[in-house]
Amino acid sequence: DDAELLKARLSGLKSFTAAFSQTVKDEQGTAVHEAQGAITMTRPNKLRWETAMPDETSLIADGESVWHVDFFVEQVTVMSQQQAIENNPMVLLTSNSEAIWQQYSITQVDDNAFNVSPLSGNGQIRTLTVQFDEAGLAGLVMLDSQQQQSVIQFTGRKFNAVISPEQFSVAVPDGFMLDDQRS
Amino acid sequence: CAARLPQPEGQIDLPEQLAKLRQISTWEISGKLAIKHPDQSLSANLRWQTQQPDFEFRLSNFLGITLVDMQNTRDGAVLEADGETYTDPSASLLLYQMTGWDIPVNQLLSWIKGVPKTGDIYQLDEHGLVSELKPACQQCAGWIVSYGRYQQVDDVWLPHALTLTNPLQPDHSIKIRIYKWTLN
Numbered sequence: 001d002d003a004e005l006l007k008a009r010l011s012g013l014k015s016f017t018a019a020f021s022q023t024v025k026d027e028q029g030t031a032v033h034e035a036q037g038a039i040t041m042t043r044p045n046k047l048r049w050e051t052a053m054p055d056e057t058s059l060i061a062d063g064e065s066v067w068h069v070d071f072f073v074e075q076v077t078v079m080s081q082q083q084a085i086e087n088n089p090m091v092l093l094t095s096n097s098e099a100i101w102q103q104y105s106i107t108q109v110d111d112n113a114f115n116v117s118p119l120s121g122n123g124q125i126r127t128l129t130v131q132f133d134e135a136g137l138a139g140l141v142m143l144d145s146q147q148q149q150s151v152i153q154f155t156g157r158k159f160n161a162v163i164s165p166e167q168f169s170v171a172v173p174d175g176f177m178l179d180d181q182r183s
Numbered sequence: 184c185a186a187r188l189p190q191p192e193g194q195i196d197l198p199e200q201l202a203k204l205r206q207i208s209t210w211e212i213s214g215k216l217a218i219k220h221p222d223q224s225l226s227a228n229l230r231w232q233t234q235q236p237d238f239e240f241r242l243s244n245f246l247g248i249t250l251v252d253m254q255n256t257r258d259g260a261v262l263e264a265d266g267e268t269y270t271d272p273s274a275s276l277l278l279y280q281m282t283g284w285d286i287p288v289n290q291l292l293s294w295i296k297g298v299p300k301t302g303d304i305y306q307l308d309e310h311g312l313v314s315e316l317k318p319a320c321q322q323c324a325g326w327i328v329s330y331g332r333y334q335q336v337d338d339v340w341l342p343h344a345l346t347l348t349n350p351l352q353p354d355h356s357i358k359i360r361i362y363k364w365t366l367n
Contacts, residue, residue, distance in 0.1 A: 152247075
C-alpha cells in the first residue's frame with residue numbers, strides 16, 4: 001500500500017542535509033512569510049531545523065527531547081520528543097516505528113509525492129506532502145486547518161553523509177531563559 | 184548580510200510626514216511579534232492586513248503553521264481556532280480570552296505607524312521622528328511605545344521595530360520587528 005511505498009522511498013535515507021527556502025501562503029495564495037535556513041536529519045529520530053533569514057530560530061530533536069531556541073525572545077523551550085511529535089506528520093521523516101506510522105493515513109498523489117495526515121484529525125498540520133525527485137527527498141508542503149500552506153524546497157542536498165552528533169546537542173546561550181516543559 | 188537600508192538623515196518634516204501617515208488606512212505588515220514574561224515568552228510570525236477599521240491579524244509559528252487567525256470589522260472581532268469560531272467586540276479581549284496573550288491589538292492599530300493622537304505625549308529622535316509615545320487614551324492603560332529602525336516606504340518614514348512596555352506590568356513587554364510594510 002502507499003505507506004509501504006513511502007517507507008521504501010525513505011528506507012534508503014540514513015541521513016539528509018540541505019538548505020531550504022520556505023514560502024508561507026494564505027488560503028488566497030498570497031505570501032504571508034518567507035524564510036531560508038538549513039535542515040540536518042539522521043534516521044531514526046534526530047532532526048535539526050534552523051532558520052537563518054529573516055530571523056534566527058532553531059529546533060533540535062535529539063531523540064528524547066525537542067529544543068526550540070528562539071533568538072528573538074532569547075529563550076530556549078524544551079519538551080519531550082514524544083509530546084512534540086504528537087499528531088505531527090513530520091515525524092515520519094525520521095521515525096521507523098511501526099506504531100507511529102500507523103497513526104497516519106498515507107496516500108500517493110503522484111509518482112513523486114505522498115500526502116500524510118494524522119488519523120486522529122488533530123494536530124496543527126492537516127496534511128504534509130512529502131515530495132521526491134530522482135535524487136530523493138526534494139520538498140515538503142504543510143497544510144494547516146486555516147488552509148495556510150508552508151512550501152519548503154530543499155537545495156544543496158546531501159544524502160547519507162556522516163553527521164556529527166554535535167549537530168543534535170543544544171547549549172543554552174547565556175542570558176537565555178530556559179522554559180522546560182518536560183513532564 | 185543584507186545591505187544597510189538608507190537611514191533618515193537631517194531633519195524630517197514631522198507635520199508633513201504625520202499628515203501623509205494619517206492618510207494611510209490600508210496597509211500590510213509582515214514581521215515577528217514576541218510577548219516577554221519572566222517565566223515564559225512567546226514569539227510568532229505576524230501578518231497584519233488592514234483596511235481600517237477592518238483588519239486580519241494572523242500569527243504563525245516558524246514552520247508556517249497558523250497559531251491565531253483573527254478578523255476584525257466594525258461589528259467586532261472573530262477568531263477561529265481548532266475548528267471553533269469565537270467572537271468579541273474587542274479584538275484585544277478576544278485574543279486574551281483565547282490565548283492568554285495580552286496584546287492591545289486595537290490600540291496597536293493606531294500606534295504601529297508612529298502617529299501620535301491629540302493628547303498623547305511623545306518624544307522625537309535626532310531626525311525628528313517619533314521615538315517614544317505615551318498614549319493618553321483611557322484603555323491605553325499606561326502602555327509606552329518605543330520606535331526604531333525607521334526606513335522609507337514609498338514617501339513616508341515608517342518604524343520597523345517597536346517595543347511596548349507598561350510600568351503597571353513591569354515584567355511584561357511586547358516586541359515587534361517589521362520585515363516589510365506594504366502601503367495601499
